Each structure stands twice: as structure tokens, then as C-alpha cells.
Amino acid sequence: MMAAVHDGSGTLIQSRYRLNELIGRGGMGEVWLALDESLGRRVAVKCLKPLSPAADAGFTRILQERFRREARVAASLQHRGVTVVHDFGEHDGVLFLVMELLDGRNLLQVLDDARRQPLPVPDLMDIAEQVASALAYTHAQGIVHRDLKPANIIRLSDGAVKICDFGIARLGHDIGFTSRLTGTGIAMGTPHYMSPEQIGASEVDQRSDLYSFGCVLYELATGAPPFDMDDAWAVLVAHRDTVPEPLCAGRPDLPQELERLILDLLAKAPDDRPQNAADVGGRLKAMRGAAERPVVPAAPLPSWARDLASDSGARATRAFHAAAPPRHELTGAWSTRTASGAVAPAPEQLATLAARHTEGIDLERLGRWQEAYDLHTAVAAERDRALGTEHPDTLTSRHEAASCLARLGRTEDAMRLYDYVAGVRQRVLGADHPDTLAARHEAAYALGRLGLHLEAHQGYSAVLAARERTLGAEHPDTLRCRHNLAFNLGRLGRLDEAHAMAVELAAVRAGVLGPDHPETLVTRYEVGYVLGQLGHWAEALEVYGEVAAAHERTQGAGHQDTLAARYEMGICLGRLGRSAEALELYRDLVAARTRTAGPSDAETLRARHALGVNLGRLGRWDQALAEAGTVAEIREQALGADHPDTLVSKREVAVGLGWLGRWETALDVYREVADARTRVLGPAHPDTLTSRNDEAHCLEQLGRSAEALALYRKVAAQQGGPQRL
Structure with missing residues (x-):
């Protein structure tokens, strides 16, 4: 390792990251608690061990190049179940990753804290669902972890679960080596959690991670891994040749469906396992759904409702609800029932x-x-x-x-x-x-x-x-609930699940209601939104275009739903670098919104704001600044100086001023926005902190580096207190 790792804490990497305390060591490297002195925040720095001097120089060079590529991939992963990578680089010949510092315990520590007692079933199910979700996401990005184990899964203090160490995961496979120990001394997996194909010379894909996931769940459910032997070779042979012991013998309270899933994950042949993490997540959800169906004992009915226990009352109630419109109306049949002995209302x-x-x-x-x-x-x-x-x-x-x-x-x-x-x-x-x-x-x-x-x-x-x-899977109320569940999955960061559910639901609604029904189009709109969140902007653009065309056919070119879909088309065009097309679309949209709702309508101004943004992307900053200033002025008059939309427009004014080199004026506007957000949202709100970072950036541009650094540190301190891995 570099001198910093040998000599202890205090070393500064790249004039930014000061290593303070060694907090982890593994076969591939070491993890240090460090301070990012540029932003004043605590981070974790993982340093890749250099190979021995006897190692082949070509191999070393390829390994380092793969590390750089994988680090970029890890930094691109955006999922609540994956550790965030902030930065990566090289210092004194040693490659390193800078990661978020997590406040929690890895699952190995959780088990050790519990003296190897198995986890309660609700905790086990919760962890399993979260890990399955994270694996479904990372596998969809083409990333296979290859070293999934309890020590690489962190449970945070708020119950969230994160998988660590994606930065080094696929190196061995990518450079054409098997997962066995090689002459370099690099372990491409941990024996207690390695799949049979990792042990042999077979190709490794996402199903290898699912085998390791099964090993983790087995250990959480029983307190010990499936093959708990001291000799590493004996463990490897057992993974290849031995059927694991059933879990229920030592864990009678474990649901049979969960035991079946774990044993399915531990199948020797990849084709015999669940084929993807989304399937695993679906099985876990089905188990939880079944567990959430308690048999509710009948509560005593109030006197006014007792007569409804008869067959005729029940039939009347069912008939009413079968015929009732979605809005809740009066039940009629119950309107004269009162407490025993009370006078009925007239x-x-x-x-x-x-x-x-x-x-x-x-x-x-x-x-x-x-x-x-x-x-x-x-x-x-x-x-x-x-x-x-x-x-x-x-x-x-x-x-x-x-x-x-x-x-x-x-x-x-x-x-x-x-x-x-x-x-x-x-x-x-x-x-x-x-x-x-x-x-x-x-x-x-x-x-x-x-x-x-x-x-x-x-x-x-x-x-x-x-x-x-x-009601059945295709009842309108059921489908509405599925739509909201898909929407909410997206807000949880479970984008692949949200996308899959929305696509499936759109197809069902199209079959039940018709392809141009408003509820079908609402779900297709959500498909477009999730595609955008996943970065699939071309596909999102196609979906929004189809939704806009359908709304135009059924409701007209000026209908608000048509215009809303066209607005999102403009967002996609901008993200695809097609700002000239986006600009023309927003010009038409502003004209349409002005005709239908007026120049001061919120949606009209939203379209004008987007028009100004695209002017800026095209380098037409004088026009962009004028547009942002007009929108900010109208919004301030209509909504007030401290309204969020007004402040967004004022921030865009500051952006334009900065691009035109008018940093002093930009600084005044950024401060105005930051002060307003502090008053309205509080000093630690993310939008407030973004504005303070804008202010610090202006100070940098003006050469006032000391003030900028102090403000950056203040922002970093407000973003979170001390944490530990």
C-alpha cells in the first residue's frame, strides 16, 4: 500500500482527502475514515492493494484499468440500496474510491452482536426485500457483484440496507480469469458465499450473486452459513457437491415459502435458481402480502347496524357498492338506524x-x-x-x-x-x-x-x-392502487420495479379500458417518467409522444393533458442534447398555454421557464436572461417574492448572469434566493443548501476563495453530522 496506509493517519490524498483512521481491511484493500477537506465532510476511502512485485506487469496494468472503469460504473449507480461513490482516482500509484460514510452495522456485525442468534422473521424479510431490490437494479445496469456477503451489506440505523463494494466486483471476470485463488493472491470471492460456478471455470452472471444472496439469507435465518467449516477448500467442495441442510430443523418458525426460496437460491446449477433478483423480490412481496392478511375477529356491531348481519342486509350493501360511482355517496338503507332507545331523526x-x-x-x-x-x-x-x-x-x-x-x-x-x-x-x-x-x-x-x-x-x-x-386483479379500484404503488416505487428509488409495474399495468388498462382511455394514458405517462429517471431519454420521448398524440386525438390539441405530455417531450429533447427542437416545442407550448389559460397561469410560466433554460443551453444567454427575468417578475407579482417557483426563476436569472460574466450581480441574486429559502424552508433544507453552494461558487469565480471555502464547509456541516461506517 501507499505510505499513507503503512504510516497511519494524517496523510492527505490529492490535497483533499485526509486519512484519519483505518476502519476496515479485506483481500483487495483497506478502508479509511477520512475527511474531505474541500467540502468539510467525513467520507470512507477504499484503497486498492497493489499486487506483489512478482506479479505480471501486464496483468497489473489491466487490473488497474478495469478498476478505473468499474469505479466509473459504481459512481453512476443511483439506488437507495447501493453505497454512493463520490470520487475515485490514483495517489502514489495506488487507486482509491471515495464513498459515503454509513451510520450502521454490516450484517456480520449484526449477527456477532446477537451472538450468532438468527434474525427474527420480520427483520429477515425486510433485509431480503431491500437487498433483492438493490440487486435487481445493479444487475439491470450490467453489474455483477461477485462478492456478496454479510460484511458487504450494511444495515443503517434507520433500517435501510445498502450493498457495498461494487467498485471492484467484476474485475476478475472481465479480464478473463476464473474466481479461484490465483498466483497473484487475489481472492475473487469469499469461500463461504461463493457460487459453484465461481469455484469452477464456468461463466459467471447475475445468478451467481443470487446464490451468494441465498448463502447470506441462510446465515441470517440460522446463525451460520450453509457450509460452516474451517477449511476453505472443504467449504468450496461443499458448495460444489453438497446439498445444504434444510433450515426448518433448527428454525421451526421460519415460513415454508421463505425456506423454499432460500434453498432455490442455493441450487447448484444456475438454471435451477430464480433467474433474476426481480423474481426473488416478487416472491418475497407475495410472502409478505400473505402474512399481512390477518383474520380479523368480528367486532360487536353498534345497534344501528345489527340488522345488517342478516342476509338481506348484506345483499343490499353489496348491491349498493356494486352500483355506486367512485365518489362516496349516502348509503340510504342505514340512514334511519340510531342507538337503541334513541329517537330516530326525522x-x-x-x-x-x-x-x-x-x-x-x-x-x-x-x-x-x-x-x-x-x-x-x-x-x-x-x-x-x-x-x-x-x-x-x-x-x-x-x-x-x-x-x-x-x-x-x-x-x-x-x-x-x-x-x-x-x-x-x-x-x-x-x-x-x-x-x-x-x-x-x-x-x-x-x-x-x-x-x-x-x-x-x-x-x-x-x-x-x-x-x-x-375485487379481482382487473377491477378499476385495484388498478388505481397498482398505479399509485408503481408511482411510489419510483419515489423510493426502486425504478426498475416501478418501470416493470407501470408497463404491465398500462397493458392491462389498455386491454380493460382501451388504449386511449385517460387512466391508461396516465399510467403510460408514468412509464415515460420512470424511463426518464432511469436515463432512458430516447425511450421516454417516444412514450410521451405517443401519450400526447392519444390525448390530442381524444381531447384536442389544447387540452391540458396533451400539453402536459408535450412539456415532458421538451424535457426529453433537452436531455438528449436536442435543445433547438426543445426550444421550438416550448415556443408552441407557451403560445398554446397563453391561449387557453392566460400569460400569468402557472403552467404558462413553467413552459416559459423551460424555454429560457433551452435558450441558455444553446448559448443564447442574453435572451435566456431576459426570459428568466420576465418570468421571475410575473411569478413574484402573482405568487409572492418567497414562493418556490419565484425563487427557481430568480436562480435562473443568476445562472444567466454568471454565464455572461456578471458575477457580482449574480452573487447578489444567489444570496437573495438563499436568504429567502432560509426564511421559508430553514437553513438545512436541501434547496437552501443548494443556494448556498451557488453563492460559494460565485465567490470562487470572484477570487474570494477563503470565503468560498468557509461557506462550502458550512454547507457540508449542515448536510449531516458525524457518521461512522
Whole structure:
């Protein structure tokens, strides 16, 4: 290793990364806790061991070149289940990677902390699903890990799981060597987790990672790897020739389906294993879905609902829900049931409440959300007094009030009210009743709006399982839930899963509803969005083009859905370097939006903003600056100086000023934006920190390096406190 590694901490690499503490050592290198002195953040630096002096020089050169290429690939991976690579390079002849520093324990440490006791089934399932998702993503990028083991899987303090060490993973395979130990002393795998094809001279693909994944799951489930012997050669031979012991003998609480999956992963022949990580993830989800179907004991019904236990009442309820439109309306048959001994409300009172409820719905259709909320809340209170807290009509009013809260931007309040309604409906109507599921679905949507995507995923998954069970896989409500689940998967970073689900759902909706049905096109729009997130901009452009054409055929060229799809086409064109085409598209879009909604409409200004961005990409910075200034001025007048859209436009003004070399003025604008975001969002919000970084960049351009460095460090400190690997 370089002198830094031999001599201890304190060495500075590339005048930037100061090695402070050795925190890991493996066959390929060492990992150091380091400080990135340019940004003031703590990082992990992994240094590749040089080969012995006797090693072939050509081999060494090829190995280093492969390391550089693989480091670039690792740096390009963008998934919540993969460790982030910030930088890579060479120092004193030694190659290194700079990675994020993780606050957590690797799974080997987790097992050791538990004195090799197996993990509880819920923890095991959670880890398995997250690792399967990360492997599905990396395999889709053409990356095979080749050294998957508990020590390379980190469980963070918040429960998230990340796979490490993708930077060196495929080197041996790529340069034409097998995975056995060679004369160079490089181990291309760890014996306890190596696949049979790694041990032999066979070709290795993603299914080798799945075998190693099976070894990891076996150890987490039993406390020991499948072949737990001290002699490395004996372990290798066992991987090749010996069938692993069943897990259930020492772990009777392990679900049979999970044991079957682990043993399938440990099949000797790659063709006998699951063929990809997405399949593994699907099997794990199905197991969790089955586990989430508890048998709910029947709760005592309130007196007003007891008569519904009869067959005739049940038939009436089913008939109503089969014929009811998507919006929640009155149940009618239950409107005169009251508590035992209480005086039933007069029909005139119920009719008045029903009329007021309908009035609230009409206010919603007009977008008068505050008035609708006030009315629904008042009707709910009167229905509570007249019919009871748990009466379906009372809950319908509360459901509508929650919908208004969501539209008013009071998402957290809406979520709490949806949760309340869902809880009462589950107690009274049952967990699988359509009204219960409707409230649970809306609660999941609110969670997603709050950025709680993992919780939203859990909510959608449970509702989807119930709707598939009770309504069927192709019922419109089931398909809506699948759409939202796919959307939410994308926000979780599980883009390949989101794409696969959206493509499948679009095909189902096309078959059930027709290819040009609005709900089919909504899902195809989501397919385009996920393709863009995956960087497949040409494919995304094609999908958005087809969606725009379909909307134009069915709804007209000026319809908002047509224009929304065309806006996304412009984004794709810009990403593909076709800014001249994007510019013309946005000119047409601005004209269309102006005709249909006016020059100050939010979507008109959004299109004008994009037009200005593409002017800048074409180097027409004077025009780009003028466009950004106009949009910023209109947005400030219409929305206020501190509105996020206004600040985005002002930032674009600063960008233009910088490109024109007017750094002093740009600095003033960047500071204005940063100060506003600090007031509105707080000093540690990501958008605020981005603005402070912009400000620091300006200071650099003005030659004020000391101020710039101090600001960069301040930003880095606010992005996260001390962490440990």
C-alpha cells in the first residue's frame, strides 16, 4: 500500500482527502475514515492493494484499468440500496474510491452482536426485500457483484440496507480469469458465499450473486452459513457437491415459502435458481402480502347496524357498492338506524343533511375547497349527533372533509382524518370493505405527499392485496392502487420495479379500458417518467409522444393533458442534447398555454421557464436572461417574492448572469434566493443548501476563495453530522 496506509493517519490524498483512521481491511484493500477537506465532510476511502512485485506487469496494468472503469460504473449507480461513490482516482500509484460514510452495522456485525442468534422473521424479510431490490437494479445496469456477503451489506440505523463494494466486483471476470485463488493472491470471492460456478471455470452472471444472496439469507435465518467449516477448500467442495441442510430443523418458525426460496437460491446449477433478483423480490412481496392478511375477529356491531348481519342486509350493501360511482355517496338503507332507545331523526332532517352533503360535493367540483371543507365538517357534526359517530353517513362526511384538507395543502391533517375514518370503518364494516379500503388508500396517498414513501408503500401494498382478493386483479379500484404503488416505487428509488409495474399495468388498462382511455394514458405517462429517471431519454420521448398524440386525438390539441405530455417531450429533447427542437416545442407550448389559460397561469410560466433554460443551453444567454427575468417578475407579482417557483426563476436569472460574466450581480441574486429559502424552508433544507453552494461558487469565480471555502464547509456541516461506517 501507499505510505499513507503503512504510516497511519494524517496523510492527505490529492490535497483533499485526509486519512484519519483505518476502519476496515479485506483481500483487495483497506478502508479509511477520512475527511474531505474541500467540502468539510467525513467520507470512507477504499484503497486498492497493489499486487506483489512478482506479479505480471501486464496483468497489473489491466487490473488497474478495469478498476478505473468499474469505479466509473459504481459512481453512476443511483439506488437507495447501493453505497454512493463520490470520487475515485490514483495517489502514489495506488487507486482509491471515495464513498459515503454509513451510520450502521454490516450484517456480520449484526449477527456477532446477537451472538450468532438468527434474525427474527420480520427483520429477515425486510433485509431480503431491500437487498433483492438493490440487486435487481445493479444487475439491470450490467453489474455483477461477485462478492456478496454479510460484511458487504450494511444495515443503517434507520433500517435501510445498502450493498457495498461494487467498485471492484467484476474485475476478475472481465479480464478473463476464473474466481479461484490465483498466483497473484487475489481472492475473487469469499469461500463461504461463493457460487459453484465461481469455484469452477464456468461463466459467471447475475445468478451467481443470487446464490451468494441465498448463502447470506441462510446465515441470517440460522446463525451460520450453509457450509460452516474451517477449511476453505472443504467449504468450496461443499458448495460444489453438497446439498445444504434444510433450515426448518433448527428454525421451526421460519415460513415454508421463505425456506423454499432460500434453498432455490442455493441450487447448484444456475438454471435451477430464480433467474433474476426481480423474481426473488416478487416472491418475497407475495410472502409478505400473505402474512399481512390477518383474520380479523368480528367486532360487536353498534345497534344501528345489527340488522345488517342478516342476509338481506348484506345483499343490499353489496348491491349498493356494486352500483355506486367512485365518489362516496349516502348509503340510504342505514340512514334511519340510531342507538337503541334513541329517537330516530326525522326524514326531513336527513333529507336536509343529504342536500347539504351534495352541496359540498358541488363546491368541490368548483374547486372551492375551503367552503366545501367547512360545509362537510358541519354536516359531519350534525350527522354525528343525529346518527352516531360510527354511522356510514357520518364517516362519509368526514372522508370528504379529509379530501378537502388534502386539496388545501393540509396534507398531514388530511392523513390523520383518513386514518381515523379507516380505523372506524374497519371496526364497523370490516378490513376488506370497499369504504375501509378507500380511506386506507387515501391515507397512503397522503403519506406519499408527505415524503413518507416507505410508509406509503406499505399502505398501498396492503390495500392492493385486499382489493385483488375481494375485487379481482382487473377491477378499476385495484388498478388505481397498482398505479399509485408503481408511482411510489419510483419515489423510493426502486425504478426498475416501478418501470416493470407501470408497463404491465398500462397493458392491462389498455386491454380493460382501451388504449386511449385517460387512466391508461396516465399510467403510460408514468412509464415515460420512470424511463426518464432511469436515463432512458430516447425511450421516454417516444412514450410521451405517443401519450400526447392519444390525448390530442381524444381531447384536442389544447387540452391540458396533451400539453402536459408535450412539456415532458421538451424535457426529453433537452436531455438528449436536442435543445433547438426543445426550444421550438416550448415556443408552441407557451403560445398554446397563453391561449387557453392566460400569460400569468402557472403552467404558462413553467413552459416559459423551460424555454429560457433551452435558450441558455444553446448559448443564447442574453435572451435566456431576459426570459428568466420576465418570468421571475410575473411569478413574484402573482405568487409572492418567497414562493418556490419565484425563487427557481430568480436562480435562473443568476445562472444567466454568471454565464455572461456578471458575477457580482449574480452573487447578489444567489444570496437573495438563499436568504429567502432560509426564511421559508430553514437553513438545512436541501434547496437552501443548494443556494448556498451557488453563492460559494460565485465567490470562487470572484477570487474570494477563503470565503468560498468557509461557506462550502458550512454547507457540508449542515448536510449531516458525524457518521461512522
